[in-house]
Amino acid sequence: MKALRIEHVGSLDDLEVRDVDDEPLQPNTVRIAVEAAGVNPSDVGVVLGHFPQVTLPRTLGRDFAGRVVEGPPELIGKAVWGSGGGTLGITRDGTHAEHVVLPIDAVIERPAVLSAQEAAVAGVPYVAAWSALVELGGFAVGQWAVVSGAAGAVGAAAVSLAKALGGHAIALVLSTDDLRPLDGLGAEAVLRSDADDVPATVHELTGGKGADVALNGVGAPVFTMLADSLAKCGRMVIYSAAGGRETPFNLFDFYRRRQQFFGLDTAQFDLAEIARLYEKFSPLFASGAIKAPPIAAIFPLARAPEAYELVKSGISGKVAIVPTGAPEGGAASAAAAASPSKSDAASVPALA
Numbered sequence: 318m319k320a321l322r323i324e325h326v327g328s329l330d331d332l333e334v335r336d337v338d339d340e341p342l343q344p345n346t347v348r349i350a351v352e353a354a355g356v357n358p359s360d361v362g363v364v365l366g367h368f369p370q371v372t373l374p375r376t377l378g379r380d381f382a383g384r385v386v387e388g389p390p391e392l393i394g395k396a397v398w399g400s401g402g403g404t405l406g407i408t409r410d411g412t413h414a415e416h417v418v419l420p421i422d423a424v425i426e427r428p429a430v431l432s433a434q435e436a437a438v439a440g441v442p443y444v445a446a447w448s449a450l451v452e453l454g455g456f457a458v459g460q461w462a463v464v465s466g467a468a469g470a471v472g473a474a475a476v477s478l479a480k481a482l483g484g485h486a487i488a489l490v491l492s493t494d495d496l497r498p499l500d501g502l503g504a505e506a507v508l509r510s511d512a513d514d515v516p517a518t519v520h521e522l523t524g525g526k527g528a529d530v531a532l533n534g535v536g537a538p539v540f541t542m543l544a545d546s547l548a549k550c551g552r553m554v555i556y557s558a559a560g561g562r563e564t565p566f567n568l569f570d571f572y573r574r575r576q577q578f579f580g581l582d583t584a585q586f587d588l589a590e591i592a593r594l595y596e597k598f599s600p601l602f603a604s605g606a607i608k609a610p611p612i613a614a615i616f617p618l619a620r621a622p623e624a625y626e627l628v629k630s631g632i633s634g635k636v637a638i639v640p641t642g643a644p645e646g647g648a649a650s651a652a653a654a655a656s657p658s659k660s661d662a663a664s665v666p667a668l669a
Contacts, residue, residue: 319640320376320414321621326366329629332622337376340410340418347388347421349397352433353615354412355380356624356636357441359584364625368407368584377406378413378638382427382436389421398427399595400440402586413621415640423588425595428603435609438635439474439602442610444591445583446474446532447598449554451482453579454530458483461523463546465489465510466534470610470635471556473498475532478598480504481606487519487528489539495633498611510538516545527551537561549574556581610635617641 320337342348357379363371379401385392399419405411410418427436449471450456462479466472467488479486480503488504490496491511499507506522508515520527527548533539536558543553544567555578570576586594601607613634616624624636 318415319618320410321378321618321638322374322376323364324374326364326371326373329361329364329622329625332364332377332625334619334621337414339416342387342418345421346418347385347392347424349381349383349417349419349424350386351381351383351412351415351417351640353382353437354378354638354640355438355440356413356621356628356638358628359441360406360413361625361629363406370403371407375406376410376414378411378417379405379407380437380440381412381417382431382433383417385424386416392421392424395424396427396429396433397424398431398436398440399423399425399588400444400591402444402588402591403584404588407584413618413638415618420588423592425592425599428599430605431602431609434612434615434637434639437637438470438612439609440591440595441583442470442474442635443478443598443607444586444594445471445556445581446478447594448583448586449532449556449581450475450478450530451597452594453554453581454532454552456482456484456530459485460529461485461487461519461526461548462530462532463487463489463515463519463528463543464532464534465539465543466532466557467504467507468496468498468633469534470498472532472534473502473610474607476502476504477607478601481601485523487522489515489543497633510535510542515539515542519546523548530554533557535560537564540564541567544570544576547574547576550576552577552579554579554581556583612637615639 382398385395464472464475468490476486486504488507528546531543531553533555534557538560611634615637618640
């Protein structure tokens with residue numbers, strides 16, 4: 318089969334689509350014909366050497382949508398989707414290939430409302446957003462969330478989830494030049510981290526209370542303003558330090574306001590944990606309450622290195638690979654029209 322492989326890390330120039338042997342099917346596994354696969358900043362990070370745990374040589378890719386072609390008879394032909402956490406494309410051969418072999422318990426039937434391409438780009442953003450907002454942030458009906466990096470894929474997914482779960486979202490961006498990912502998501506307000514008094518505005522919007530949850534997908538530059546935006550007993554979840562790793566920390570305010578801060582690294586999740594999260598947010602896709610991120614470009618597998626370059630450039634919108642070739646008007650036209658996002662560039666999580 319064809320697969321996007323790396324023999325060593327360090328440069329995108331070394332990416333190569335080559336012929337590799339199909340992985341043997343082991344007990345309790347299935348073989349999936351990949352119909353589409355998302356390309357995430359973390360995939361680029363693997364190639365550049367940002368994941369010390371990667372084992373080589375390796376087929377890249379974490380997110381996918383496809384159909385089961387080998388395994389238990391009751392699963393053959395099932396339309397499935399999934400993501401790899403800290404294994405696929407890192408310590409286990411990934412999804413930027415014609416086939417991928419996965420444990421049965423890592424395979425989730427995909428909602429019929431999603432095309433293969435839509436399903437393929439939704440995984441990493443919604444795994445991170447759900448984990449941050451719900452699993453760690455404890456977000457509930459009627460609560461308020463302030464989401465940094467909201468123009469990025471994870472941030473936009475978090476805004477969408479907050480609304481779908483019956484709450485309120487305040488989007489925080491660095492620039493309003495490109496807010497397409499937030500179109501139609503219903504954020505109560507869009508604030509600029511470089512121009513607005515974020516804590517004062519958040520408290521005003523929430524009737525003086527402050528936000529119940531703050532999501533920090535940027536790092537140090539927004540840490541203090543997010544902490545100051547929180548209500549008493551508010552929670553901040555930090556899932557990136559791309560914008561800076563160190564920041565002053567007011568211990569007095571922290572304990573007097575009974576705040577909670579959490580760290581999230583989805584690259585440490587195993588396949589079973591990822592599948593559990595998919596089972597939780599899949600019904601929201603099926604009902605139409607949330608939607609897949611917008612797709613900016615689609616490439617055939619043969620041109621996968623170009624897809625990686627586009628993601629590295631900071632393009633706004635998701636990029637997908639299709640092993641059987643790009644649909645009409647796909648890769649070439651979309652890539653030519655796309656430009657790097659001028660929104661919160663640091664908002665793209667290092668591990669998402």
